[in-house]
Every structure is written in C-alpha cells, then in structure tokens.
Amino acid sequence: MDGVPGFVPRLLRDGEVGLFRAEDRVFEAMVEGWRAQMLARGLTRATIDGRCGVLRRFQEFAGTFPWSWRPVDLDDYMADRRSGEKPVSWTTLRSDSNAIAMFCAYVSSSSYGWGALCQRVFDDVPAQIAFDECVHREAHSHRKRTDRGCSCRESGPSQTSRSSPESTHPARATTAPADSPPPQPRLRRSPTPATESTHRHRRRQATGTPDRTVTDPTASPALRPAPGCYRASALCWPAGPDGSV
Numbered sequence: 001m002d003g004v005p006g007f008v009p010r011l012l013r014d015g016e017v018g019l020f021r022a023e024d025r026v027f028e029a030m031v032e033g034w035r036a037q038m039l040a041r042g043l044t045r046a047t048i049d050g051r052c053g054v055l056r057r058f059q060e061f062a063g064t065f066p067w068s069w070r071p072v073d074l075d076d077y078m079a080d081r082r083s084g085e086k087p088v089s090w091t092t093l094r095s096d097s098n099a100i101a102m103f104c105a106y107v108s109s110s111s112y113g114w115g116a117l118c119q120r121v122f123d124d125v126p127a128q129i130a131f132d133e134c135v136h137r138e139a140h141s142h143r144k145r146t147d148r149g150c151s152c153r154e155s156g157p158s159q160t161s162r163s164s165p166e167s168t169h170p171a172r173a174t175t176a177p178a179d180s181p182p183p184q185p186r187l188r189r190s191p192t193p194a195t196e197s198t199h200r201h202r203r204r205q206a207t208g209t210p211d212r213t214v215t216d217p218t219a220s221p222a223l224r225p226a227p228g229c230y231r232a233s234a235l236c237w238p239a240g241p242d243g244s245v
Contacts, residue, residue: 006037006106008113022121027065030114031055034106051099058100066107066126067118074100074129101130 010028012019017026031052038048059065061080062073078097081088107114115125119215176234 004112005040006033006112008033008117012117013113019121021090026117026121030066030103030107033104033112033114037106039114051102054096055103055243058096066104066121067124069104069126069129071129071131084233097130098105101128104128 012026012029017189034055035048038051057073058077061077062069066071072095078093081093081096104126105128106112108128109115118125
C-alpha cells in the first residue's frame with residue numbers, strides 16, 4: 001500500500017516505533033497525505049494550498065485534532081467567521097465547509113488506513129463532522145434576521161404603488177378607450193403566381209409525375225400572337241397516368 005497516494009506512511013504503521021509528540025506528527029502526516037491525494041487527482045497547487053490553509057486555521061481554532069473533532073466545533077468555527085470584524089461571505093463559508101468535509105472523508109476512509117492508526121495510537125477514530133445542515137442552518141438564521149429587519153419597509157404604502165404600475169401610469173392601461181375604432185382584421189396575402197408554380201412543381205417532384213413541354217401558340221387567346229408576328233410560347237401541362245397530355 002506504499003504506492004497509494006495518501007496512505008499512512010510506513011514509519012507510522014510500525015507499532016514498535018515510538019512517536020515523539022504523536023499528535024502533531026500524525027496530524028502533519030495526515031495533511032501531507034491529503035496533499036498527495038489531491039495532487040494525484042490532478043488538482044492545481046493553488047487549490048491544494050487554499051484547502052490546506054483552511055484546514056490548518058480550523059485546527060488552530062478548535063485546539064484539537066481530527067480524531068477528536070465534533071460537529072459543534074465546525075459550528076463554532078463558522079459562527080466566528082461570520083461574526084468577526086470582517087465577516088466572510090456565504091460563498092467563502094461554504095467553500096471552507098466543503099474543504100473540511102473533504103478532509104474528514106479522506107481521513108475517515110478505510111482506503112488510507114488512518115482510522116486503524118488513530119485507534120491504535122489515540123484510542124479514537126476520525127469521523128465526518130461537516131454536513132449541509134451546518135451551512136443551511138446558519139444561512140436560515142441570517143435570512144430570518146434580514147427579513148425581520150426589512151418587514152417594516154415591505155409593509156409600507158410604497159410597496160403597493162410599485163406592485164401596480166397602472167395605478168400611477170394611466171397611459172399604460174391595457175383597456176382601450178371607448179371612442180377608439182375597432183381593430184381591423186389582418187388580411188392574409190394571397191400567393192403570387194410564381195409561388196403557386198413553385199408549389200405545383202414541388203408537388204410533381206414529390207409524387208413522381210413528369211412534366212411535358214408542349215409548344216402550342218394557339219392554346220390560349222391571351223398567348224396567341226398578333227397578326228404578322230410569329231412566336232412560340234412554351235406551356236407545361238402535367239402528364240396523365242398513361243403518359244398522354
């Protein structure tokens with residue numbers, strides 16, 4: 001298992017080797033193992049450094065180590081981040097909570113061996129302490145305080161005037177005046193002869209009916225040439241089923 005990124009180092013797995021300042025050494029090994037695991041997943045160094053920084057700040061605030069962390073520690077940490085001199089945004093708070101949740105999932109997984117090591121050395125095991133309810137509970141309490149502070153403004157008369165623009169702008173009313181003329185119906189444009197010819201040609205192509213060109217100067221009086229003028233007009237008739245015109 002030495003080739004697995006993030007697995008417990010061989011030095012810590014040796015039960016015959018005593019650890020000086022075991023708590024600090026195990027915690028540092030956990031952080032370095034988490035860093036190696038994130039590098040193996042292809043994360044950038046900036047992301048890894050940011051998450052490790054969040055983890056170290058939380059450990060300094062709690063004053064304990066991952067195998068002793070409890071959900072109340074994370075609640076106190078997030079409350080302190082929101083109520084300090086420079087309160088962080090909810091996006092930053094959720095990002096910190098996600099980083100701590102990912103670290104807890106790493107050290108509590110049996111795939112890396114940290115649970116067995118902590119059970120043997122400290123008689124305790126790390127567990128997940130970050131849940132979505134932590135951030136949701138803080139966000140809900142903040143939203144309730146904000147709504148309570150804005151209730152007086154929302155119940156004022158200005159809210160009603162903004163919600164009905166027709167009351168302050170008569171020109172925007174949708175009802176037409178009584179003396180206005182009735183609306184005229186929209187007329188549909190008739191298709192042009194060229195459009196009708198195109199449609200007939202496409203129908204013949206779709207049905208497979210061939211076109212036959214017949215030259216007949218006397219087919220229509222409108223197309224009949226004037227006396228002394230000789231010309232031919234090409235007219236198209238659809239062929240019948242037997243090929244006749």
